[in-house]
Amino acid sequence: MRDKYKVILVDDEIDVAERIANKMQWEELGFEKPVICKNALDALDVAEKIHPEVVMTDITMPYMNGLQLSHKLKEEYPNIRIIIFSGYDEFEYAQEAVHIQAEEYILKPIDADKLKTVFTNIRNDLDKEYDERQNISKLESYYNDSLPILQESFYASLMENKFAKDQLDHFKEIYSIDLNSPYYCAVILHVSTHTLKEKMNPLYVSLSVKKLAEEKLCEQWKGKLFTYQGNTVMIAQLDASENEITKLTDDCDKFTRLAKSVVDATVTIGIGRICSQLIDISDSYNGARLAVSYRTLYGTMKAININEIEPDQDVQPIFLETDSLDEVFKKMRVNNQEGLSHAIDQYLDKSTASLTKVPEFRFFVMQLVSELYGFALANKLEISELFTSYHEIILQVEKLELKDLNEWMKDHCFKMQSMINEKRSNTTKNFIVKAIDYANEKYSDPDLTVESICAYLNVSYAYFSTVFKKETGKSFTSYLTDIRLKKAVELLLEKDEKTYVIARDVGYTDPNYFSYVFKKAYGVSPNKYRMKIQEEV
Numbered sequence: 260m261r262d263k264y265k266v267i268l269v270d271d272e273i274d275v276a277e278r279i280a281n282k283m284q285w286e287e288l289g290f291e292k293p294v295i296c297k298n299a300l301d302a303l304d305v306a307e308k309i310h311p312e313v314v315m316t317d318i319t320m321p322y323m324n325g326l327q328l329s330h331k332l333k334e335e336y337p338n339i340r341i342i343i344f345s346g347y348d349e350f351e352y353a354q355e356a357v358h359i360q361a362e363e364y365i366l367k368p369i370d371a372d373k374l375k376t377v378f379t380n381i382r383n384d385l386d387k388e389y390d391e392r393q394n395i396s397k398l399e400s401y402y403n404d405s406l407p408i409l410q411e412s413f414y415a416s417l418m419e420n421k422f423a424k425d426q427l428d429h430f431k432e433i434y435s436i437d438l439n440s441p442y443y444c445a446v447i448l449h450v451s452t453h454t455l456k457e458k459m460n461p462l463y464v465s466l467s468v469k470k471l472a473e474e475k476l477c478e479q480w481k482g483k484l485f486t487y488q489g490n491t492v493m494i495a496q497l498d499a500s501e502n503e504i505t506k507l508t509d510d511c512d513k514f515t516r517l518a519k520s521v522v523d524a525t526v527t528i529g530i531g532r533i534c535s536q537l538i539d540i541s542d543s544y545n546g547a548r549l550a551v552s553y554r555t556l557y558g559t560m561k562a563i564n565i566n567e568i569e570p571d572q573d574v575q576p577i578f579l580e581t582d583s584l585d586e587v588f589k590k591m592r593v594n595n596q597e598g599l600s601h602a603i604d605q606y607l608d609k610s611t612a613s614l615t616k617v618p619e620f621r622f623f624v625m626q627l628v629s630e631l632y633g634f635a636l637a638n639k640l641e642i643s644e645l646f647t648s649y650h651e652i653i654l655q656v657e658k659l660e661l662k663d664l665n666e667w668m669k670d671h672c673f674k675m676q677s678m679i680n681e682k683r684s685n686t687t688k689n690f691i692v693k694a695i696d697y698a699n700e701k702y703s704d705p706d707l708t709v710e711s712i713c714a715y716l717n718v719s720y721a722y723f724s725t726v727f728k729k730e731t732g733k734s735f736t737s738y739l740t741d742i743r744l745k746k747a748v749e750l751l752l753e754k755d756e757k758t759y760v761i762a763r764d765v766g767y768t769d770p771n772y773f774s775y776v777f778k779k780a781y782g783v784s785p786n787k788y789r790m791k792i793q794e795e796v
Contacts (some may be wrong), residue, residue, distance in 0.1 A: 264385055265309050268293035269316040269325065275367075279315075279344075279600050282371040289382045297329035304481060306332060306339075308522040313344040313362075313378075314387055322772045329359045335513065337475075338388075338521055344369060392467050392522055409434050418445075418492070420541040426713045427537055438483065440496035442533050444504065445543035446482075446511060448491040449551045451525040451559055455602060466493060467522040475514055480507060492547075494540060497533065504533055504564065505719045511562035512721030519560060527554045528562040555593045557725050566721040568683075584630050591634075591676040599676055603669055613704045624657045624664070631671060640678050645671060691730045692718070692721070698735070702742045705768045709735050721754040743767070744780050751789045 263286065270276040281785060285292045294385065298320050313494045314332055316325035329341045344365040362376045365392045411498065413434050416422060420711030422430065431438055439724050450468055452461045469484060469491045476482055481496040497503040511528040511630040518526040531543030552567040557563055587606055590599035610627075612622050632652075635645055646652050659667060712735065713723050743765040750761045762773035777785050 263289055263291045264312040264382065266290050266293040266313045266315065267302055267305055267309075267311045269296045269299060269314065269320070269328065271297050271317070271320045273297055275317075279369055279374075283378070288378050289386075290378060298724055299323035299325065299331075301660045302328060303331060306336070310336070310516070311339065312520075313340045313342065315344065318343060318345040318347070322769065322775065324357065326355050327359065333359055336517065336520060338387070338517070342377060342381075345655045354601065356598070362642065378423060392470070411485055414483065414492070414494070415487055416467060417494075417537070417540050418487055419539075422538065424536075436483065437481070438494065438537055440481065440494065440498065442497040442499070442503075442535055443537055443540050444495045444497060444533050445531040445540055445547045446476075446495050446507070447502065447529040447531075447544070447547040447551050448493065449527045449529065449554070450491075451527070454521070454525040454559075454765040464522065464524050468518050468524050468526055471518060471521060472514065474511065475517060479510065481524060490551075492544070502529070504566070505717070507714070508562050508564045508567070508719035508721050512719070515560045515562060519623065527551055527557050527559045529553075530562060530564040530566075532566050540694060549589075550592060552589050555595065557729070561725055562719070562721045564719055564722055567718055584627075584634075587672065588634055591607060592671055592679060594676060594680045596673060596676065599672055600669060603665065603672060607665055607668070621657050628669070631675075632669075634676060638675070638679055638682075640675060640682075642736075644678070645674055652761070666744075687726055687730060690718075691727060694735070695731075696725060698739050698742055702739065702746060703764055703766050705766050707739065718789070720784060739761050740776060740780075744777060747773075747777065747785065748788070751785055752792060761785065 266285070268276050268280055273295065276293075276297075280293050280295060290313070293312075293315065294305055296305055299316070300322055302314065305311075316328055318325040318372060319793070320328075325343055325345075329343065332339050332341065341359060341361040342363050342365065343361045344367060347368040348516070349744070361655040362381055365373065365377070379382040385444070413430055414438060430436075431740065450461070450465045455461060455464060465486075472482075472491060472493065473484055476493065476495075477484060480493070482493040484493050486492070486493060495507055498505070508530055511530060515526045515528060518524045529547040529552075531546035531550065533547075534540060534543050550568060553563050553568055554561070557568075584606060586602040587599065590602045611620070614623060632642075632646065635642055647655075656664065656667060694716060697712060697715060698707070709720060709724065713720050716723065724734065727733075727738070731738055733741070747761055747765045750756065750764060754761075756764075758774065759770035762768075762770040765773075767773035767776075774784050777788070781788055783791065
């Protein structure tokens, strides 16, 4: 059972909201004192930051009413509890409240005893749901019941590419596994252990995430969930390749927020490349592994699609055994020079410890150069900037002492790391420039949204939002608002047009909302701003 649950109270009449908030002894009921928002737009912003369990909202508000707000909240946070209050006893409102599965429809003025009863019931329901998810015996039972040993073994063998193609149908039949779609994609759900609260068992948190994924992701994507190498893995099944992978990425991104809200777990999801043959799912899995490793660049609690991060890489990364260059390759990709240096030291210490003869050392050097050369080719790096001819490299390197080999390897790996980072940076900049140009061209279109620009760029919402904010320091919505307001200021000073005309010309269909946004940015209404500038001139 959690200590206190979060509440948002939404009403454009702040004094009314404060009276409601002061009616209750919130801590005694098990809730934090409500965060008050004066409209639905502010409520959506606050909800994204604090992940409330309960939202209590008036119906009649400017810009977006309480029912519309409730729909959006239910889309983003399916488990959220909604309480609707109104001064109007209208059947249509009550009917809509039932449709969105609101906990209660309360008429103003609000009775404190009734409100206390409503929140007591919600608290009991939340406690029961939380306890069920945290109950160790139920999790153990779920684990034993939902992951039969034979199916687990089958999925692990798929990831390790241990089946011959003509064996798959036979094993799918005897293990009752339905994997018969046109396309497949491996998805890794990585749970961070560093953010867990004290005494929380990582195993049971992972199982909670797994159960939640079964409820929220598997039906939509005909997913097959299993545990492999410490992570939860899902084989997603798709009917089409291009359009569905973007939706899969966005669904996974929403899931990371849901996991934080429901089970308090920090989840990063890696999404591999699509394959048309199940036998190739191990390649998709390797891509998903690589995508998860990019969390050091793009942050945790996100869905990361490897095809968006590395769209030009045709060769799948090869993940070798623990004594291979796997860790070195990872550090090169995530632009961590200190970590890369440490990984090289560990690799050489371990790999050369048992080498006692010159032929053994020469063979090791040949293998090392081949793998570094292959890594450069796979990542489409300019080979001439890194190496002379392959044979000359072998002749040069095999004569080096171990200390000199360490320096040679670091020098070349640092160069490759820098080239990969520069290549990624250029790709990202081009991507962002394209988005900004599009926003500057289409700012007057009221239908220009994050979703529409993602469709134009053919990328997922998750990737676009992360990269855009990382590069510009702002969300796309904020950036677009700045463009529109800057253009609005120009029109206010250059043309003697009505405010509603200017609002329309810069992409706002609601002149009242335009005035609200303008005043929030400049401190005064558009008309007062115009008068102030004219007086100064």
